[in-house]
Amino acid sequence: MTTRIGKRRANLRDVAKASGVSVATVSRVLNSPSVVSEKTLTRVQRVIEELRFTPSAAARAINSGRSRFVGALIPTLDNAIFAGFLEGLESQLAASGLSLIVATTNDDPEIEFAKAQELLNIGAEGLIISGISHSQSLEKMVERTQLPTIAISYFDPQYHLPTVGYDNRASARIAIEHLRSIGCQRIAVIHGPTLNNDRTRTRVDELHRNAGSIALEYFEADISVQSGAAKAKTILASGTRWDAILCLSDVLATGALFELLRQNIRIPEDMALMGMEDLPSSASTYPRLTSVDLQVREMGIAAASALANWIEHHERPESVKLEARLNIRQTTALRLKD
Amino acid sequence: MTTRIGKRRANLRDVAKASGVSVATVSRVLNSPSVVSEKTLTRVQRVIEELRFTPSAAARAINSGRSRFVGALIPTLDNAIFAGFLEGLESQLAASGLSLIVATTNDDPEIEFAKAQELLNIGAEGLIISGISHSQSLEKMVERTQLPTIAISYFDPQYHLPTVGYDNRASARIAIEHLRSIGCQRIAVIHGPTLNNDRTRTRVDELHRNAGSIALEYFEADISVQSGAAKAKTILASGTRWDAILCLSDVLATGALFELLRQNIRIPEDMALMGMEDLPSSASTYPRLTSVDLQVREMGIAAASALANWIEHHERPESVKLEARLNIRQTTALRLKD
DNA sequence: TGCGAAAATGTAACTGGTTACAAGTTTTTC
């Protein structure tokens, strides 16, 4: 007969008592059953079953000093932009036996800091943060705790933390050069919020620097298909004659694409359209969307490898640069057939 | 002078020794600084700073018995389908001081079980699982450990766990009734994988039961814009004259939409198109997509509330049914203007 | 049958915090 322990969760000592063995033996049944005799093994296992005993993760962690998970702080889950990244990140972390906690920051440095602190409090072994602009408090916390932390979406070897990302300047140049090469003179740029988003700010800045004789006008929108469509409508209604709309996110470009179709504008004859990110869906739109491939899934994989290695072998990784690639498709090229 | 402790991370006892106080006092500095005298407080805090001391989350958890996070097992992060759900889930959990760990299962019950076990091992206080078909081992584990667990995407009050989701049968009926009402006789249905996905199987089954005089043909595709477009191409090339394409996911519908546009098919005159889920983007497509709103964000919020309450107050929640709503837009209605 | 080695198990210290209770100090009150 086993002792019933009120409503409290049974612990290792309860199991030991109920099965008439020492705590060490119960621990062995759990972790190295091969060294326990057949007879004891089955007896203890039956008691474990009876008492519905589940070892406490915290108590285990206290001994191993490991929690086996890392936290990722990303701006939002609300659209597909981070889907590919998270997919790559999660699957690669899993390969190192690490789990992933996702927290969203809404691009607010204060929220980011608060959530980072929470992640630390619950024992995260590493952190992924987006971009290289963060609150002082966050920077200090990372510095103080020496927590392995990687900044993504922004390649910058000068940054005080390792970065894994694309060169935002280069990707902006690739975009404007391509539009220049097909003869665009006046370009409307739709981009996401610049407040607290260094990726967007940097891209916009680099477009500006490389404009040359091209006239650029900027339109800021939330990152959503709906906002992309709305901004495109504004742009079309503005009276100016634009050669192209450049969207600094494929999500925005998809929205703009729908609006152009709605207004019966021929693409690219009347208006070229270009995105950035190259979401998987962009190759299937009508017309197919030209975009700068930022390799977000690869970024996830690279970030996971770097972080796992840092945690496992205490080697601080080097920054990793993902080469942006131009994928020319129908929204900027006349001759391309299906 | 403070004692340097090799490379080992400093712990509470180190701090106590270095600042000449007891461990209790250090603990107080951390948790209730107000009861500690000014002098001691600053002294201890300086030592904490010097030794870069960070309290161990595991050691804290062992006392409180709390880990403060729950795990969500979802099929994939690869497309936008779960974005809204996760967004709702995460934000509502945060309101209860709970964090979210996301793990993907790829709709494989074995992977699902393995990841659930891992989540349990690292101390998850609750679990979200997708649908109501799971491996025996997972069911047994949940039963054994009494871990608060909620099944989403499938409302079924009979299920042995609380469910939070839409009525998959009702949503299928809503879809087919709408298409019947606009006079469709032959409908091509594009749906996601049915293997290990009870949501899809149930919807397909219910379409079948309610077909009446309508001829239905089914096309299975991976859930992606690309696959949706590819299947639509197959359907258009099949020679049969279809009245409508019904996609059991808006992601598929978006792909089909692009393919119809590509082939210059008038929507809805030549072919009606309908989706399911009602992603935020569906209201902005061209033409705007008719869809059955499954309220996935609300599902996230409801699941989070139910789970948090279960964890906090040990009350097993009731199942929650989200009412699917038909959003009629241009892809099935001639008269609707922008 | 008896001895040594191998196998199985137990004891108790340890992980890094929290906290009940006790004890020592300072401040207040009469």
Added chain:
DNA sequence: GAAAAACTTGTAACCAGTTACATTTTCGCA
């Protein structure tokens, strides 16, 4: 100026596991 009250701090037990080391049991073989 002494007793009472309030404030600080310390001691040691406790949380739920793991594990080094000691001890007991079992077994093979001369």
